[in-house]
Amino acid sequence: MTKTDMKVFEKLESEVRSYCRSFPTVFTKAKGYKMWNEEGKEYIDFFSGAGALNYGHNDPVMKSKLVDYILNDGVTHSLDMATAPKAEFLETFNEVILKPRNLDYKVMFPGPTGTNTVESALKLARKVTGRTDIISFTNGFHGMTIGALSVTGNSFKRKGAGIPLQNVVTMPYDSFVNDDLDTLEYLERFLEDSGSGVAIPAAMILETVQGEGGINAARFEWLQRIESICKRWGILLIVDDVQAGVGRTGTFFSFEKAGIIPDIVCMSKSIGGYGTPLAITLIRPELDIWDPGEHNGTFRGNNHAFITATAALDYWKDETFEKSIQEKSERIYKFLEDIVAKYPEIKGEVRGRGFMVGVASEIEGLASRVSAEAFERGLIMETAGPNDEVFKLFPALTIDESGLEKGFEIIENSLKAVLGTKELVGN
């Protein structure tokens, strides 16, 4: 293989490209929590495809099953026709995930992207209730197509729509104003006062931990009150588990520990297991009033992804995997708390839950500089938040102790390097 010139992308790919600017090298190989570039340089991946690679890169069991399937000329693309891998996925998902959690959902395949599952959820909520408005939350992120973008908070992304985004009311997420202020008291006043200008919406849509919005974890009691408000007013509750789901926060669904049961759940990213495109929308059976074909899409029947997704569910057949996530996540959390304590000058705050954590710093530009330094040192790590004020740790859930430690070391060294060269200016 000859070396690829990064200029290829500059010359031929649209200006919209972004991660290849933060991580400017050409990757060729990946395995578990590691990636390699063309020159063979190794990187520790604390990014994991923004949550699409919870099982790491190229898991050997999934890989083997996928290759077998392809070699046997299994159906690759089937729209929403019936195939054996789809049946197997449906049954396994039901047996391994839904039943043990006492959940009863119909599975919809809406096209293999996060934005598509969100769009399908919003449509269905509007159809079921006959209402038009959706309540979304500050710093929520749900996708880039117009319906999903309407419920996304980020102003830069919203402006990209080029049209006013409608039929949505944004309410304050947990701790939005400050940690003491009860944001749900506001929300309820808006609902109960018939002069508030806010109509009872079709649905509320939220992430239990906000990823792009800055690794904000809603408290369980806040989520529980949201659920009870929804019930009281006949509002559907949609949990967007695209990023926080599939174990990222410590349990398969991010909402399990809060003890709530959403009406609709949106999943994508790691549901395919191997980085293979797949999305599902889970629907309480009573709400599944779609007419056939009312929502569709060409790649909703991606059998390669069914194969890997089914294989991935093996991780959930007993509690071993879940326990290991929770144990390791304590280690990660402790590392971050130590960092914040040790370097008070970064004015840091640890945020998040499980393997979805980060440090917000009041020092402008610090998170981006730490991330850039880390990349130089062989670690891939993203920033998040409205002002990129958070550096975000998203290792594969399958990472081992040694991988974590190496990553931590790079992060701390990067932070030191940044602190050594920069006059810090707090916000």
Place this chain on the structure above:
Amino acid sequence: MTKTDMKVFEKLESEVRSYCRSFPTVFTKAKGYKMWNEEGKEYIDFFSGAGALNYGHNDPVMKSKLVDYILNDGVTHSLDMATAPKAEFLETFNEVILKPRNLDYKVMFPGPTGTNTVESALKLARKVTGRTDIISFTNGFHGMTIGALSVTGNSFKRKGAGIPLQNVVTMPYDSFVNDDLDTLEYLERFLEDSGSGVAIPAAMILETVQGEGGINAARFEWLQRIESICKRWGILLIVDDVQAGVGRTGTFFSFEKAGIIPDIVCMSKSIGGYGTPLAITLIRPELDIWDPGEHNGTFRGNNHAFITATAALDYWKDETFEKSIQEKSERIYKFLEDIVAKYPEIKGEVRGRGFMVGVASEIEGLASRVSAEAFERGLIMETAGPNDEVFKLFPALTIDESGLEKGFEIIENSLKAVLGTKELVGN
């Protein structure tokens, strides 16, 4: 492998499923223009994933490259980071497709679905022009997310939105009113009269041959006048080549023979080659004013699809493939014309271009019945049009003579069977 019960889908999958209702069997294997169900029954595929499988199922060259890539632990999922397969795709696409056609486009990867490329095109057109409205055309189909659905004509799909769809004006497609009426005279009056209520739009979006809308092929001169109207008024021209592109109408891009050059081209379906999810948005370089990350998506870097997409471009390295499509398509067209002549009672009209053809019948329900009969006889064939009045032939472009003849025979037999049992009632 044990037999799958079709009830699995009834029980676990959402009511929104559709094709598995028309083609009620469980498929397991596929090769070229053939599919097999669990019992080993063979089907001739005149459906081709609604245009996502122009190269047939599981092309051996692509398969081999894909398996090699996977076995070597090539990066599977990379968001929009730089990878070797992406670079190779970009360069090959430029060398094999763009340069020989004197086309100069930047390539954007917007998320691997048709609706996503359309959404990205509409956003960019609005950003470039600062205008909000889009002109779309009657019976156009562009996708199921709110932005793309807004420019889609089908009323059943539009109602599925649950909200009024905005910022769009629908104009009559070629021959919409009748064959004699010049629909562009209308369109131009609306643009030139400042009291028409129709503002100069950001863009026009159209398919050169409408797939879902009923296999309506716009005349080349109509397309040429559209292009010149767009130029005159500073309106961007977006061609949605998701279904009609990648050879389906006889040339790689569906607009080549019309001699027009769109400002933005939307591609998906067969661009991935193997049924692997991929979409691209082609953008005239001057218009590529995206800010980094202004539109994004998790699966825009699906390297499996880059591998197969690059391999698929081999078909276009010389003119052999293109010629063979055109020759075979004449054969298909002749068959349909013969059918229409031989069975005048179906009040049929042949429609379409290249491998994107069908017969519209004024007899209510006829197309659906022929399609159902054909499935019984081992042929997969879809219907199209606002009232499903068209049966639609979409074979793989790689199909051989024998495959075509077998398909034709089944279609004619199916038609005879329908005619033998049904009192025909014309509209």
Place this chain on the structure above:
Amino acid sequence: MTKTDMKVFEKLESEVRSYCRSFPTVFTKAKGYKMWNEEGKEYIDFFSGAGALNYGHNDPVMKSKLVDYILNDGVTHSLDMATAPKAEFLETFNEVILKPRNLDYKVMFPGPTGTNTVESALKLARKVTGRTDIISFTNGFHGMTIGALSVTGNSFKRKGAGIPLQNVVTMPYDSFVNDDLDTLEYLERFLEDSGSGVAIPAAMILETVQGEGGINAARFEWLQRIESICKRWGILLIVDDVQAGVGRTGTFFSFEKAGIIPDIVCMSKSIGGYGTPLAITLIRPELDIWDPGEHNGTFRGNNHAFITATAALDYWKDETFEKSIQEKSERIYKFLEDIVAKYPEIKGEVRGRGFMVGVASEIEGLASRVSAEAFERGLIMETAGPNDEVFKLFPALTIDESGLEKGFEIIENSLKAVLGTKELVGN
């Protein structure tokens, strides 16, 4: 009275003022078809408050009744409480106008402006049908508030909204494309084709003769077909008779001769008789499903206007007035036809019906120059059309022969003056 400096307006009034720029003098007195400025200069009024003064200025009978009412301390302002003048207006309107025409309408008082009656009509149509879209027509003009502006064609006015105007589809008015092309064939195709992107709307709204849009008179058969299309599809027909009503086209309602019966009729301008603000919305009784107070407004009970409006209905107690309008309007029409024939260089076309007529000229700027010249010579006359290409004759319906002749003379002299000084450039 001291002389008023026109600079008062420049200094204190908003830049939005317009007619005081075309007719730059300070008016103080008015009677019948004449106005006088501060210096006592007399003007013939061929403008009539844009149709708000169909009975001329300060009609002596209405004046006397109004003064008596005021002197007796009759209730001036009553919101929508019950007052004697309102009862009298309702009864007289029913006896004199509705019953003899076999019309059965409930009367709504929506606030005393044209835009307000239109907004009330659109709301009610949406409520009755449960649909959101309205079909309006090219060059229609219905008002300046967001709801009414949405169904108005003029692009300059629409841009003034500052937001995209929604929930409306504009269809071509009679003869919009050219005189031969049947615009309703086009409209019907959109309604009957379920893939057209145009949903069955709540209502169509139209003027039978478009005023601001350029004095375009729809043919009676076109209006009849509109009515039958509305019936066929269950679409409500709203006639906006704000400008064309109250005798302006020769009959009380502009739609009488076409023999159609709208579901809702919007009236304002001359309905108050004396230039006193009043508007009414006429509603077929079955459609009057408003909840109390669902639409309201402070000045909907303007008793001064009830007094003058009731008095004005005396004109309609027998056929004398109607006949006189029709006779005089023939005289006006003949004058315009003669002008167009005599001065072929203006490339003129006579447009309109009854006392709502004008000459459209292909010569850019001609209409405005004629109007300006006429003002110098003591005649007030407006222009209309998307490019102000029409000069518009709107005399009081009560004008006498001598007034008409004086006006004609000034118009012809003004035209001659313009022709003498200007190199004509046709479009």
Place this chain on the structure above:
Amino acid sequence: MTKTDMKVFEKLESEVRSYCRSFPTVFTKAKGYKMWNEEGKEYIDFFSGAGALNYGHNDPVMKSKLVDYILNDGVTHSLDMATAPKAEFLETFNEVILKPRNLDYKVMFPGPTGTNTVESALKLARKVTGRTDIISFTNGFHGMTIGALSVTGNSFKRKGAGIPLQNVVTMPYDSFVNDDLDTLEYLERFLEDSGSGVAIPAAMILETVQGEGGINAARFEWLQRIESICKRWGILLIVDDVQAGVGRTGTFFSFEKAGIIPDIVCMSKSIGGYGTPLAITLIRPELDIWDPGEHNGTFRGNNHAFITATAALDYWKDETFEKSIQEKSERIYKFLEDIVAKYPEIKGEVRGRGFMVGVASEIEGLASRVSAEAFERGLIMETAGPNDEVFKLFPALTIDESGLEKGFEIIENSLKAVLGTKELVGN
């Protein structure tokens, strides 16, 4: 005069009528703070045309000037042509109102209704800033046309639109959640956080005391902080003084005592003085970037209203009138406080400022029953608030001591009567 049958209205007027249901009698005469019905029964008017009759009914000075003007054939209707009464109004308004208050505004005449001035203000704010969104406040009321209705909180009125209302974000008015909670902290978080989903708006629109919304008076410091937030973010501040203006709260403009200077002020109702339809939009000169005719309307030149409006300004030539309002308003406030103290079972709260006050009761239906009882006893008094939970005292500012006392007596007696017959159920 023969007696009018109330059935006239039932038979001929639309179901939308409302006040004639609460006050079911036919009024014929009015003077000062009194009205009389056909039978000569006298009513004390504590309603004052919902604030359109601040100077009482048929003020003798205005009446005399109006009659003189009519008798002299002064121009009645003039669109926006220049007339002597308009010039006189502009100059007097400038001399008597603006200059002494150090205010510099251009005056726009937008059509003579409150909703029309609001629509003009919103359009201009969008034009000036190039932004689309408006921030409105809970329980704000701004009018019934789509633009004004979009910024109105009442859900019953909003539903009347029949379409989703867009381009608006509702924020909590002062004390919306409870008296301790700082609603502006919340508002500012939304503005400062770029991920909040709330874009910087074109304008904020508010009433300093909310009328229809339940007589909620914002604290002066709240208004001051609103002004400073607007300045900080470059947001225009629109005060809707349609109901609270013209002395109703004790000063000519309702915002004077707060010491704020809005960018745009909306006025209507009492600005015409005599109940004659008039509205004005006051615009900071730098913002007056309207193009001529960009907003218009038939009755914006209602000269009868200019005559009475100018005469009405005499009240403001020195401080006598203002002082008398403030003195009397203390008397009213004291009466209400006494009532609330004396009848604790009504769980009442006194609300409002100046002559714009009322009592909110937690007892469901109490306010409506008191109002109905009062009408029986000869007092006209309205209810307000999202659940009609407030009875509202809106006497003419010109009322004398004796009028007030008679009104108070009726109110207390009505309250006693209600309390005597009703089992009270608190919310």
